[in-house]
Amino acid sequence: MKVKLYAPPFCDHSGIDDHGFLELKAGARLKDLYSIIKVPLLVRPVLITSVNYEKSGLLCKLEDGDTVSIFWPLSGG
Numbered sequence: 001m002k003v004k005l006y007a008p009p010f011c012d013h014s015g016i017d018d019h020g021f022l023e024l025k026a027g028a029r030l031k032d033l034y035s036i037i038k039v040p041l042l043v044r045p046v047l048i049t050s051v052n053y054e055k056s057g058l059l060c061k062l063e064d065g066d067t068v069s070i071f072w073p074l075s076g077g
Contacts, residue, residue: 001026001064003033008047008070011037024062031058033068048073 002021007013015036016022024033030051034044044058048071051060062068 001028001062003062003065004067005033005037006067006069007037008072010043011039011070013037028062029058030056030060030062030068033062034058039070046073047071 001024003024004020005016005022006020007016022033022036024036030049039047049056049058050069050071051062051066053067053069
């Protein structure tokens with residue numbers, strides 16, 4: 001299955017295609033996606049993650065065509 005992924009810059013983007021899609025095994029959860037893109041364990045609890053624009057936890061099951069967005073809780077400029 002494929003999901004559209006908006007990942008932060010510190011992640012491993014090598015598995016994300018030119019259109020922003022990441023291939024996952026059927027039944028994958030957010031925690032699996034975090035492992036694939038190598039989000040550091042210490043950072044995971046502070047990130048805000050949404051699936052189809054709704055805040056979701058690490059055990060959220062992903063479906064083909066979902067949109068996943070990962071944000072820092074604060075940003076500055």
